[in-house]
Amino acid sequence: MNSGTLLEGETPRHGFQGDRNRPTVVRGPACMTIALSREAGARGNSIAVRLGKRLGWQVYTQELLEFMAMNDGAQQQLFAELPPDAAMWAERQMDRLRLDQVVRSESELGELPHLMLMLASRGEVVIVGRGAGYLLPSESTLHVRIVSPLPERIAYMGQWLRLTREQAAEEVRKRDQRRAEYLASSFRRPPAEPHAFDLVLNSSRLGEEVCADLIIQAMKSKEAARPDVDHGQ
DSSP, rough: OOOOSSTTOOOOTOOOOTTSSOOOOOOOSSOOOEEEETTTTOOOOHHHHHHHHHHHHHEEOOHHHHHTTTOOOHHHHHHTOOOOOHHHHHHHHHHHHOOOOOSSOOHTTTHHHHHHHHTSSSSEEEEEEETTTHHGGGGGGGEEEEEEHHHHHHHHHHHHHHHHHHHHHHHHHHHHHHHHHHEEEEEEEHHHHHGGSSSEEEEEEOOOOHHHHHHHHHHHHHHTTTSSOOOOO
């Protein structure tokens, strides 16, 4: 009886295509993604821009992510550029998120989880905010948090938006609160949980350039340690 599977020592027959019941192997992204979380006024966006320029990677800010999540044309263009393996990897990661209940309310987040997985399916992107580090798999993501003392954050926010100190302090408070509420409602995570990150950096003490140096070094080290990537290519 022909079961469709080669027995030990049996010569392959013409047209034999192997065991079709064997699960398809879907490779993960060949390159890393950097997911950047930040306190309001800690210069997270500026550090992300530095990373993008130095690595030659596309940077996706919170504003750009939200625009793409609401723009069907932008999503379709992105998806059309992905090879089948990348799209399949993103779909399997979405299944993982649903199974593990990482996303508390998928309807509340809309297209953001699927969009971020699609962006990360090939790697070489920097994603800022929106809980990307909680959605993307650890093995192909460097999850970084940028922090800074409150007085420095207030001063930076005031300079950036040309606000009085009182106005800047209120703006920092509101932004921190919105981000904390978003993480709590969407992922059931506090924003400052240190064990959730690969790297936590104080931008006030280190400066933007040193922060970028350390992130790139950590990303390359983590990428080199990945067991699922052929580093000899």
